[in-house]
Structures are given as C-alpha cells and as structure tokens.
Amino acid sequence: MSSTDVPGRVDLLADGDGSITLRVSGAWTLAHFAAIEQQMQPARRTLGADFRLDLSALSALDTAGAGLLSLLLGPERLCAVIATLPDLVPERRALLGTVGGAVSDILAYTPPGSDGLGFVELLARLGRTSEAIWCQLRALLGFIGLVLETLARTMLHPRRWRITALVAQLEQTTLDALPIVALLSLMVGAVIAFLGATVLSTYGASVFTVDLVSFAFLREFGVLLAAILLAGRTASAFTAQLGAMKSHEEIDALRTIGLDPIEVLVLPRVLALILGLPMLTLISMLAGVLGGAIVCVTVIGIPPAMFLSLFHADTPLSYFWVGMSKAPVLAFLIGIIGCLEGFKVTGSAESVGERTTSSVVQAIFVVIMVDALAALFFMEMGW
Amino acid sequence: MNALSAAPAATTVAPIAVCDLGTRFGAQVVHEHLDLQVSRGEILGVVGGSGTGKSVLLRTIIGLRRPDAGTVRLLGADLHALPSPQRIAIERRIGVLFQDGALFSSLSVADNICVPLLEHTALSARDARRVATLKIALAGLPQDARDKYPSELSGGMRKRAALARALALDPEILFLDEPTSGLDPVTAAGFDHLLRTLRDALGLTVYMNTHDLDSLHAVCDRVAVLADRRVVVCADLATVARYDHPWVQEYFHGPRGRAANVAWATPTPENR
Numbered sequence: 162m163s164s165t166d167v168p169g170r171v172d173l174l175a176d177g178d179g180s181i182t183l184r185v186s187g188a189w190t191l192a193h194f195a196a197i198e199q200q201m202q203p204a205r206r207t208l209g210a211d212f213r214l215d216l217s218a219l220s221a222l223d224t225a226g227a228g229l230l231s232l233l234l235g236p237e238r239l240c241a242v243i244a245t246l247p248d249l250v251p252e253r254r255a256l257l258g259t260v261g262g263a264v265s266d267i268l269a270y271t272p273p274g275s276d277g278l279g280f281v282e283l284l285a286r287l288g289r290t291s292e293a294i295w296c297q298l299r300a301l302l303g304f305i306g307l308v309l310e311t312l313a314r315t316m317l318h319p320r321r322w323r324i325t326a327l328v329a330q331l332e333q334t335t336l337d338a339l340p341i342v343a344l345l346s347l348m349v350g351a352v353i354a355f356l357g358a359t360v361l362s363t364y365g366a367s368v369f370t371v372d373l374v375s376f377a378f379l380r381e382f383g384v385l386l387a388a389i390l391l392a393g394r395t396a397s398a399f400t401a402q403l404g405a406m407k408s409h410e411e412i413d414a415l416r417t418i419g420l421d422p423i424e425v426l427v428l429p430r431v432l433a434l435i436l437g438l439p440m441l442t443l444i445s446m447l448a449g450v451l452g453g454a455i456v457c458v459t460v461i462g463i464p465p466a467m468f469l470s471l472f473h474a475d476t477p478l479s480y481f482w483v484g485m486s487k488a489p490v491l492a493f494l495i496g497i498i499g500c501l502e503g504f505k506v507t508g509s510a511e512s513v514g515e516r517t518t519s520s521v522v523q524a525i526f527v528v529i530m531v532d533a534l535a536a537l538f539f540m541e542m543g544w
Numbered sequence: 545m546n547a548l549s550a551a552p553a554a555t556t557v558a559p560i561a562v563c564d565l566g567t568r569f570g571a572q573v574v575h576e577h578l579d580l581q582v583s584r585g586e587i588l589g590v591v592g593g594s595g596t597g598k599s600v601l602l603r604t605i606i607g608l609r610r611p612d613a614g615t616v617r618l619l620g621a622d623l624h625a626l627p628s629p630q631r632i633a634i635e636r637r638i639g640v641l642f643q644d645g646a647l648f649s650s651l652s653v654a655d656n657i658c659v660p661l662l663e664h665t666a667l668s669a670r671d672a673r674r675v676a677t678l679k680i681a682l683a684g685l686p687q688d689a690r691d692k693y694p695s696e697l698s699g700g701m702r703k704r705a706a707l708a709r710a711l712a713l714d715p716e717i718l719f720l721d722e723p724t725s726g727l728d729p730v731t732a733a734g735f736d737h738l739l740r741t742l743r744d745a746l747g748l749t750v751y752m753n754t755h756d757l758d759s760l761h762a763v764c765d766r767v768a769v770l771a772d773r774r775v776v777v778c779a780d781l782a783t784v785a786r787y788d789h790p791w792v793q794e795y796f797h798g799p800r801g802r803a804a805n806v807a808w809a810t811p812t813p814e815n816r
Contacts, residue, residue: 260682264681266681267678270687272688509693
C-alpha cells in the first residue's frame with residue numbers, strides 16, 4: 162500500500178511552548194472525500210485563531226482535497242497561511258490558491274430561496290398546468306387560423322404552389338404508409354368478423370356478419386385506423402423534422418431569406434395529409450372488408466358471391482361518405498398538431514423528444530374525440 | 545500531482561505518443577506516417593487548415609476511433625489492445641472538452657458534472673454536488689449557473705461548464721477541441737487565462753486543437769502543425785513560425801498572423 166492510499170487526516174498537536182500545530186497528512190483526494198470530511202470535523206470546531214500549519218506529511222492533493230482544506234481553514238485564512246510556508250512546492254501553492262479563490266466565491270453565493278412545498282405548491286402546479294392547457298388551446302386555434310390564412314393567400318398565386326414538396330410529402334406520408342395501413346385493416350377486419358360470427362351464431366344470424374363488417378369499416382374503422390396510424394407515424398415525423406430545423410435555426414434562416422415558413426414547410430405537409438388520408442381511408446376500408454370477407458368465406462361458409470351481393474344490398478352509399486367525409490378534417494388536425502409541436506421545440510434534444518411525444522398524444526386524442534363527436538352528429542342526423 | 549506520485553513509473557512515459565499513424569476514410573487518406581509526442585505538463589497547440597484531420601487525430605488519440613495503421617499510446621497504454629476495465633481506468637485519467645461542449649442537454653450544469661463523479665467515485669450524491677460546485681467555481685462560472693440547463697447558457701459559459709465536467713475527476717491530460725472558437729475575443733482571452741491557471745494549479749497536460757493565433761501565443765508551450773497528412777513541425781512558437789512550409793508561412797505571416805505577432809511582441813501584463 163503506497164502512501165497515497167492512506168486517507169488524509171488532520172491532527173491538532175499541542176507543542177511544549179503552548180503553540181498549536183495543525184498537522185495535515187495522508188492523501189487528500191477525491192477517493193477519500195467523505196472520510197476526510199468526517200475526520201476533520203473535530204479539528205474544524207476546535208481550531209483557534211493561532212496555529213501553525215504543517216503540510217510536510219501531505220502525500221497527495223487534488224482539487225477536492227484542496228477544497229476540503231479551504232473549508233477547514235476558511236479560504237481567506239488558507240491563502241494567508243500558505244503565504245507563510247516557504248517550503249511549499251509551487252504546484253501545491255498554486256492549487257491551494259486557486260481552489261481557495263473558488264471556495265470563497267461559493268461561500269459568498271446564497272442560492273435563491275425555493276418555493277414552498279406542500280398544498281400551496283400543489284395548487285400552484287395545478288394552476289400552472291391549467292394555464293398551460295389554455296395557452297396550448299389558444300396556440301392551436303391561432304395556428305389553425307394562420308395556416309388557413311396562408312393557404313387562402315397562396316391559392317391565388319399558382320406560381321407559389323409548391324408542387325414538388327407536396328408530391329414528396331405525399332410519397333412519404335401516404336404511399337409509404339399504404340402497406341402497414343392495408344395489413345392492419347385486413348387483420349382488424351378479420352377480428353371483427355370473428356367476433357360477429359361468434360356472437361351472432363348464437364342467434365342463428367351469422368349471415369349478418371357481412372353487415373357488421375361493412376358498417377364498421379365504412380362508417381368508422383376505415384378512417385379511424387388510417388388516422389391513428391397517420392397520427393403515430395406522421396405527426397411525430399413532422400414534429401421531429403420541424404423541431405430539428407428549428408433548433409438548427411433553419412426556420413429563422415428561411416424568414417431572413419424572405420420565405421414564409423408556414424407556406425414553405427407547413428402547407429405542403431398539411432395539404433399532403435388532406436389529400437393522402439382519404440386515399441389511405443379508401444385502402445383501409447377495402448382491406449378491412451376483404452379481411453371480413455376472408456373470415457366469412459372460410460369460417461362461416463358464406464360463398465364469395467353471396468358476400469358481395471349482401472354487401473351490395475345492405476350497405477347504402479351514404480355510409481361510405483360518412484366515413485370519407487371525416488378524413489380531410491382529421492388529416493388537417495393531425496398535420497396542424499404535428500407542425501405546431503415542431504415549432505415549439507426549443508433547442509435541446511430533450512425538448513425534441515418531449516414535443517414529439519406530445520404531438521402523438523394530442524393527435525391521437527383529437528382524432529378519437531372528433532370521430533366520437535362526428536359519430537354522434539351523424540347518428541342524430543340519421544345519415 | 546496526486547497522479548504523479550500515484551504512478552511514479554509513468555513519469556518517464558510520454559502521456560501521448562503517436563507513432564506512424566495512418567488514417568483513411570475509404571480512398572481518402574487523412575494521416576500518413578504521422579508522429580507526435582506530448583510531454584507531461586505541457587500545453588500543446590495543434591494547428592492546421594480545415595480538413596487536415598485535427599479533430600480526427602484527437603478522436604483517434606482518445607480512442608473514439610481505431611487507427612488504420614500505426615500505434616497510439618495514451619498514458620503508456622494502447623487503448624484498443626486493453627480489456628474493458630483497464631481501458632476505462634485510462635479513460636478516467638483524461639478529460640475531453642468537445643467543440644460545442646457536448647453537455648447533456650437534459651441535465652443541469654451541476655448534474656452534468658456529477659455524472660462522472662457518481663459513476664467513478666464512491667461519493668454520495670450530496671458530496672458529488674459539493675465537488676461539482678467547486679469545479680463550477682474553478683472553471684470561472686458564476687454560482688447561479690449551477691442549476692441552469694445547457695440551453696440557457698451562452699457559448700462561453702457552455703464551454704466553461706464543459707471544462708468543469710472535463711475536470712471533474714482531476715484528469716492528467718485535458719483534450720480541447722477548438723476551445724475558443726465561436727467566443728468573442730474577451731471571453732476567449734478569459735478562457736486562455738483560465739487554462740493557464742488550471743494547468744499550473746492542477747499540473748495538467750493539455751492537448752488543444754485550435755485556429756486561434758492569440759491562444760497559441762497566450763498559452764501554448766509547443767505548437768504542432770498538421771499539413772501534408774502528417775505533423776510537419778512540432779516545436780515552440782518562434783521556431784514553428786520560422787519553419788519553411790507554405791501553409792506555415794501563410795498562417796503565421798498572413799495579415800492575421802502578423803497582427804497577433806505584433807500584439808504579443810509588445811509586453812502587456814497578460815503575456816508576461
């Protein structure tokens with residue numbers, strides 16, 4: 162065990178002539194931080210104004226050790242005392258001097274008082290959260306207005322239509338999402354048909370499984386599945402894209418070049434969704450009905466031709482329009498939320514993550530809420 | 545200095561020894577037969593044009609990149625030949641200040657500095673925070689910065705916070721990548737001064753990539769010039785400035801170089 166492994170200690174030695182020597186020995190390093198601090202407490206309490214400092218047995222010293230030493234003596238006294246030690250090596254003198262200065266800075270600082278905890282803090286937090294929700298709602302409405310206004314302005318100038326960006330966004334948000342939307346809808350369609358077959362067969366009415374599948378997919382599930390997938394897949398992508406651009410000041414750069422970020426970045430994305438979601442909804446409806454048909458044919462034993470004729474006879478065209486009419490509205494909201502959250506990113510990596518989560522949660526929430534309200538409305542209207 | 549006495553054998557070994565290093569990205573050769581030695585306690589400034597591979601060299605030395613040819617020995621050890629525990633033991637003894645600070649953006653300044661402390665020492669969270677506070681003061685940051693997040697700090701303060709984190713474990717070697725780039729001259733001069741103080745106080749060996757002529761004058765003991773895929777010259781500033789190489793001549797005797805020469809030839813309290 163080398164001498165540097167011995168934890169540092171401090172001893173108060175009374176000399177014969179009544180003077181006191183403060184003997185600092187061992188390794189005053191980070192590794193022994195807690196041990197040294199505990200050991201030095203008695204000396205710290207009893208240390209008088211008049212003493213001699215002996216550092217000759219000090220085997221190692223680093224910044225943490227120097228910090229403790231200046232806590233023990235007080236930074237001013239440490240600086241005064243080391244000046245009286247002629248045989249101190251220059252490096253240690255410099256270290257103790259520098260750390261002493263730093264410690265006196267720390268001691269001079271009083272941290273600002275923290276807010277009280279408990280009930281008041283709870284109320285304050287509740288208030289802050291409510292205010293944040295209100296601000297969020299206002300920001301969303303404001304942003305919707307801004308986008309609509311920009312859209313109206315751009316409509317009149319065909320030269321400012323950004324067709325390339327629109328097509329690129331259509332490819333990323335719609336074409337690339339086709340396989341997953343189709344596959345998921347197929348599976349959900351099959352599951353609904355299974356449920357219907359199981360429940361309806363107890364009444365001997367399993368033939369109505371066809372109606373169940375067509376009602377469900379044309380009115381609700383086609384658009385809902387596509388919209389939820391889009392909310393998860395595309396709203397998050399929009400937030401991350403715009404957030405990264407925001408934190409790299411790309412959006413500020415656009416403004417200084419005289420381009421409107423809403424027109425350049427938001428409109429192509431939102432319009433691509435408004436065009437894309439109805440297409441995805443159609444695919445989802447077809448795939449869902451196909452999934453139901455597969456189960457009807459293979460499990461219940463309804464021949465394909467009969468499935469088609471029942472589907473044709475029992476399903477009014479208005480169901481299709483009820484489902485389809487929701488698609489552009491939901492698409493608009495998903496796009497708006499994704500872009501708005503992207504603009505709210507403040508620069509840190511954590512903020513991008515936070516905003517992306519928030520954008521997906523909000524988008525899915527809004528999709529389900531609007532769909533529920535629309536279902537009520539259509540039902541009341543008898544459509 | 546605790547490290548000096550902790551490993552007396554290491555004093556004879558150069559802290560950084562690069563021998564016959566080769567680096568290539570695909571067909572592009574960045575370094576070829578590059579040799580560089582840094583001695584204990586010195587501040588070495590590495591200069592070179594953009595794209596000469598200063599940052600790549602730094603990354604190779606600290607073991608983030610495996611050399612394509614030749615050897616790199618850091619504190620006497622070849623990092624890539626070591627098993628993981630020994631490698632970590634070596635990495636504990638170096639501190640790195642990345643170009644943009646690379647502070648963890650989800651943690652406050654004090655928590656950033658606590659990360660290495662809590663990971664590599666037996667300190668309690670409370671003691672780690674006190675040590676972190678000391679490092680913050682040593683790096684010249686105001687005390688109210690300790691609970692701020694990196695995004696709330698200015699560029700100069702971010703560099704100081706990153707320096708405080710690099711110094712958390714009292715490293716023997718400090719690596720700095722463009723420490724003064726993007727700082728205003730006053731802040732940059734403050735940083736140079738801080739670096740010299742810390743080197744003297746903590747006995748650091750400093751390896752610094754830089755473009756800043758004033759930094760070279762103010763703090764560097766030796767300057768290495770990276771050009772033609774190798775270190776063309778590594779010596780004190782006056783010798784390097786006289787070295788006969790087109791880039792070196794352009795660098796030290798172009799308009800900016802001349803201005804810095806004149807400024808530092810006149811004695812001021814700062815450069816004495």
